[in-house]
Amino acid sequence: MSTLTPGKHVLPAGPTVKGKLSRDDIMMRAGMVIIALYLLVTLAFPLYTMLSKSFSTYRFELSQYEFQVSDETGAFGGAIIDGAALNLRSAAYGDSELNTGSDGRLGVTKLFPDFSFRSPVRYQVRNSVAGGRFLVGSTLNDSIDWLELDSNTFRRVQLRPVKSTGFDNFINYFSTPALFNSIKNSLWISVLSTLITVSIAFWFAYALNRSCMRYKGFFRLVAMAPLLVPSLLPGIALVYLFGNQGMLKELLFGASIYGPIGIVIGSVFFTFPHAFLIISTALAISDSRLYEAATSLRATRWRTFWTVTIPGARYGLISAAFVVFNLVITDFGLPKVIGGQFNVLAVDIYKQVIGQQNFEMGAVVSVVLVVPAIFAFAIDRLVQSKQVALLTSRSVPFQPQVDLKFDRIFLAFCSLIALFIIGILAVCQYAALIKFWPYDLSLSLNNYQFDKMDGGGWRSYFNSIRMALFTAVVGTSIVFFGAYLVEKSNGFRTGRAIFQMIAMLPMAIPGMVLGLAYIFFFNNPANPLNPIYGTMAILVMVSVTHFYTVSHLTAVTALKQMDREFESVSASLKQPTLKLFSRVTVPVCLPSVLDISIYLFVNAMTTVSAVVFLYSPKTTLASVAVLNMDDAGDIAPAAAMGMMIFYTNAAARILHLLASKGILRRTQAWRAR
Amino acid sequence: MIQSTSGQLKSIPTDTRETDPASAPYLSIANLWKAFGAFLALKDISLDIHEGEFVCFLGPSGCGKTTLLRAIAGLDLQTRGSVLQGGLDVSNLPPSERDFGIVFQSYALFPNLTIEKNIAFGLENSGRNKSEIVARVAELLELVGLPEQGRKYPAQLSGGQQQRIALARAIATKPGLLLLDEPLSALDAKVRVHLRHEIKELQRKLGVTTVMVTHDQEEALSMADRIVVMNEGVIEQIGSPTEIYRAPANLFVADFIGEMNQIAASVAADGRLQVGEKSFACLDHNFAAGTAVVAAIRPEDVIPHQTGHVAGEGEENCIDVLLDEMEFLGSFWRCHLRNERFGVSGLIADFSVNAIRRLALERGQTMTVELPDSRLMAFARPEAQG
Numbered sequence A: 001m002s003t004l005t006p007g008k009h010v011l012p013a014g015p016t017v018k019g020k021l022s023r024d025d026i027m028m029r030a031g032m033v034i035i036a037l038y039l040l041v042t043l044a045f046p047l048y049t050m051l052s053k054s055f056s057t058y059r060f061e062l063s064q065y066e067f068q069v070s071d072e073t074g075a076f077g078g079a080i081i082d083g084a085a086l087n088l089r090s091a092a093y094g095d096s097e098l099n100t101g102s103d104g105r106l107g108v109t110k111l112f113p114d115f116s117f118r119s120p121v122r123y124q125v126r127n128s129v130a131g132g133r134f135l136v137g138s139t140l141n142d143s144i145d146w147l148e149l150d151s152n153t154f155r156r157v158q159l160r161p162v163k164s165t166g167f168d169n170f171i172n173y174f175s176t177p178a179l180f181n182s183i184k185n186s187l188w189i190s191v192l193s194t195l196i197t198v199s200i201a202f203w204f205a206y207a208l209n210r211s212c213m214r215y216k217g218f219f220r221l222v223a224m225a226p227l228l229v230p231s232l233l234p235g236i237a238l239v240y241l242f243g244n245q246g247m248l249k250e251l252l253f254g255a256s257i258y259g260p261i262g263i264v265i266g267s268v269f270f271t272f273p274h275a276f277l278i279i280s281t282a283l284a285i286s287d288s289r290l291y292e293a294a295t296s297l298r299a300t301r302w303r304t305f306w307t308v309t310i311p312g313a314r315y316g317l318i319s320a321a322f323v324v325f326n327l328v329i330t331d332f333g334l335p336k337v338i339g340g341q342f343n344v345l346a347v348d349i350y351k352q353v354i355g356q357q358n359f360e361m362g363a364v365v366s367v368v369l370v371v372p373a374i375f376a377f378a379i380d381r382l383v384q385s386k387q388v389a390l391l392t393s394r395s396v397p398f399q400p401q402v403d404l405k406f407d408r409i410f411l412a413f414c415s416l417i418a419l420f421i422i423g424i425l426a427v428c429q430y431a432a433l434i435k436f437w438p439y440d441l442s443l444s445l446n447n448y449q450f451d452k453m454d455g456g457g458w459r460s461y462f463n464s465i466r467m468a469l470f471t472a473v474v475g476t477s478i479v480f481f482g483a484y485l486v487e488k489s490n491g492f493r494t495g496r497a498i499f500q501m502i503a504m505l506p507m508a509i510p511g512m513v514l515g516l517a518y519i520f521f522f523n524n525p526a527n528p529l530n531p532i533y534g535t536m537a538i539l540v541m542v543s544v545t546h547f548y549t550v551s552h553l554t555a556v557t558a559l560k561q562m563d564r565e566f567e568s569v570s571a572s573l574k575q576p577t578l579k580l581f582s583r584v585t586v587p588v589c590l591p592s593v594l595d596i597s598i599y600l601f602v603n604a605m606t607t608v609s610a611v612v613f614l615y616s617p618k619t620t621l622a623s624v625a626v627l628n629m630d631d632a633g634d635i636a637p638a639a640a641m642g643m644m645i646f647y648t649n650a651a652a653r654i655l656h657l658l659a660s661k662g663i664l665r666r667t668q669a670w671r672a673r
Numbered sequence B: 001m002i003q004s005t006s007g008q009l010k011s012i013p014t015d016t017r018e019t020d021p022a023s024a025p026y027l028s029i030a031n032l033w034k035a036f037g038a039f040l041a042l043k044d045i046s047l048d049i050h051e052g053e054f055v056c057f058l059g060p061s062g063c064g065k066t067t068l069l070r071a072i073a074g075l076d077l078q079t080r081g082s083v084l085q086g087g088l089d090v091s092n093l094p095p096s097e098r099d100f101g102i103v104f105q106s107y108a109l110f111p112n113l114t115i116e117k118n119i120a121f122g123l124e125n126s127g128r129n130k131s132e133i134v135a136r137v138a139e140l141l142e143l144v145g146l147p148e149q150g151r152k153y154p155a156q157l158s159g160g161q162q163q164r165i166a167l168a169r170a171i172a173t174k175p176g177l178l179l180l181d182e183p184l185s186a187l188d189a190k191v192r193v194h195l196r197h198e199i200k201e202l203q204r205k206l207g208v209t210t211v212m213v214t215h216d217q218e219e220a221l222s223m224a225d226r227i228v229v230m231n232e233g234v235i236e237q238i239g240s241p242t243e244i245y246r247a248p249a250n251l252f253v254a255d256f257i258g259e260m261n262q263i264a265a266s267v268a269a270d271g272r273l274q275v276g277e278k279s280f281a282c283l284d285h286n287f288a289a290g291t292a293v294v295a296a297i298r299p300e301d302v303i304p305h306q307t308g309h310v311a312g313e314g315e316e317n318c319i320d321v322l323l324d325e326m327e328f329l330g331s332f333w334r335c336h337l338r339n340e341r342f343g344v345s346g347l348i349a350d351f352s353v354n355a356i357r358r359l360a361l362e363r364g365q366t367m368t369v370e371l372p373d374s375r376l377m378a379f380a381r382p383e384a385q386g
């Protein structure tokens, strides 16, 4: 049989067999295209629009306009002069004053020192180049014909800027110290917060994994609490503790909490659970056999720690560091509340956009902010992939030994951290319940009368719940279905790889940046999706997209654990893939599906940065209300609202726990052997 | 079971179904290639399988068996070539439009569905009503010998039981073709042997055309009507178990299936095999005189003689050896025989317990063995091949 003729090892020329697509294949590809389109529209296009904005500069080109002034009788006989020459003569505008934004308008009367709107003198104006633009009142004039106006109307002539593309915005940014100082500020705040958080989280996780101390369950629970509140809540607590009328103000020895100190303490609070979770996982998977070996070699506890524990947890430590760094540098709420005059990048975006309406500069700062965020993200991904490889190797879980002295030290340490976390929350709750700090300490519910304050009142709170529910339902559906299509469909390799890449992108994009990108993309009348601007839909959309990556990874991990051949079996039995999906895939993955929904719910409740540019008077949100009330000086109501978010999320988590248990018991009987 | 080939390699009676011109093959694979990037996993595979046949794809791990099976199923399409099933060109059809049932090594049972629901999965939306489905499921559970287990979940059954359920699910819709990808490899040895017989029995009862992938030669030899031996993406030989065993087409097949002594030899002028200064008569071959070849003989084909046995008529293939080592393997003794002509590895021979006793053979003694010409084969040297 083995007539090995030469040429047997070369694929013969000819067409490659093209498979006929089954209905399921077509459906799955269509589904994937739809979800990919969704991601393009909600992520790639807005970001692209923003990027191009950051390179767009607008400038009034005075030389593109020509003017002629008549004599008192209205007869035009004088010289025709262009705007640039007029400006030179009148010195009305300095060079930098001619730079503007896309919405810039420039009156022209200042170019004529003798101008008076009562004067009988008449004016002629025209665009000297085709495509030039100026407004008379609200009428756009873009022809090169002369337009004759009396002096009263001439007042209403406004020039429109010319758009050009280039690095001018960036040059402008880096030549403004007030702006680029923020880079330095952001970086060192983030590095410092990262160092502190990771150190604390490491010892906390170490105590929970490697000691025999008591109350581990309680500590684990407390460590998770900061996930349930907006990042700006610790800022409010810090104001009460160390602010100008703070309870413990003396502890700062005259230093101000408004600024780096406040930001760092608050950042440690809200990033702690993230670091703790990652490091805890890394420590939990360490191999006990290494410890046995170390013990048999009579290594001291200290040496074992440096030669076994730290190397075993190094990926976890690195990953935690970059995650925390990323969280701090992209956070907006906390520095907004407690940052004082200390400028950081995320707040700069807010100031440029909301304060100065300078969208282009907002885009520039966004681009600057994305660079370290993407860098941190990339390193984290790299490290995570290594960690997975570690996980799969067979290891024996570590059983800690009782050591009274160490256990007591760890208990003290963990109690201190728990006190810090609970203290911050308790201060907020206390602040919310007293009448008027520090003058009237009697209890009252006045601060819960949100309808009397800025921020949208109780409606914000219910809006937030609705928004979070929508995000959980819509997001979980999109994410899980998308992950299923990517994981389980046949062929279409390039398409799937691209999809995977797009799904990773949201994690690298700070919420502020995404929000700003949405303004550019959706608040454009030419965009057919423009009507969703200012609605609940865009808030849900931005939240789903902002939290897409973690949800997607959770779904993919769950799906990877399913037998690869389920789809093959189902196809051989001529059953539609959708039946398999609903009868087998979703039920088996239900725990992960529930995890994704609670993750989306909690994050949608607490996010500020992603939605702060996008809410409208009708769709105010609780988290934004906290920010706005704080901004307006209503700090106690802000704390009250913040705690409402906390209780809501806590309740949601408990509900999720009960639901998971209930559903698991009913639908997952098969898990019990 | 062992069929005498009596030196007539070329005239072995082949499977009648294969040669019967009246019956067209049920499954016909022609010039099939599969490329993964630049790597060719299947190279010009052509193969016919007849209705009701049990065919095994046998070969070392990574040789392309699964790839070929998945191409037949349409799960991973071939790059070139065609697949005809039941007279229909299914080359580019998706799996859902082909007619087959499939069983995987991992069972792939749906963990959250009961055994009954697993088996009924393919019976739903197929025009059967509820009571028909219930009846069919009961019938299938009976057929695979697990009538009481319908309400349980897969995780509550043993591996062997799960695989039987997977089998029941695959044949529930009465497919024309049953594909099995290493169905027994995840099971422990005892269950494996037991299930081998059950699968074979079931296949005979149902008469369903079956293709099974395995890397276990014993499995293939005991179950298959025909074996397709594969290696590095090509078919080395197709034949019945006895043909494959008795008359391997080349050294790869000879070496892969069963045990085979290999002795460097060259072809003498009269076609005999020259080993050192001694020449041996052997089965017919096509090698020209002077070609360097491998002389091959299976251990159980070596015939032991008393020391000092005088070669008689037709016994010119006798040779004296040193009985170097003996291993008792239950029903026979494995003996390592030394003679400088056989090289360092020597000659391995399996002698029956009887023969050892009768000839009073002991380690360390010299003896005479015969390499019967009807069992001594000549193969091309590996480096001369391909």
Ligand SMILES: Nc1ncnc2c1ncn2[C@@H]1O[C@H](COP(=O)(O)OP(=O)(O)O)[C@@H](O)[C@H]1O
Binding pocket: B036, B039, B041, B059, B060, B061, B062, B063, B064, B065, B066, B067, B068
């Ligand atoms: N999806 C794939 N991509 C690349 N190479 C593959 C793929 N599937 C199989 N191969 C390669 O093709 C060869 C044959 O694989 P397979 O058919 O699974 O072997 P086996 O005979 O063990 O079933 C192997 O070398 C394997 O590495």
Ligand SMILES: [Mg+2]
Binding pocket: B065, B066, B067, B182, B213
């Ligand atoms: Mg295989």
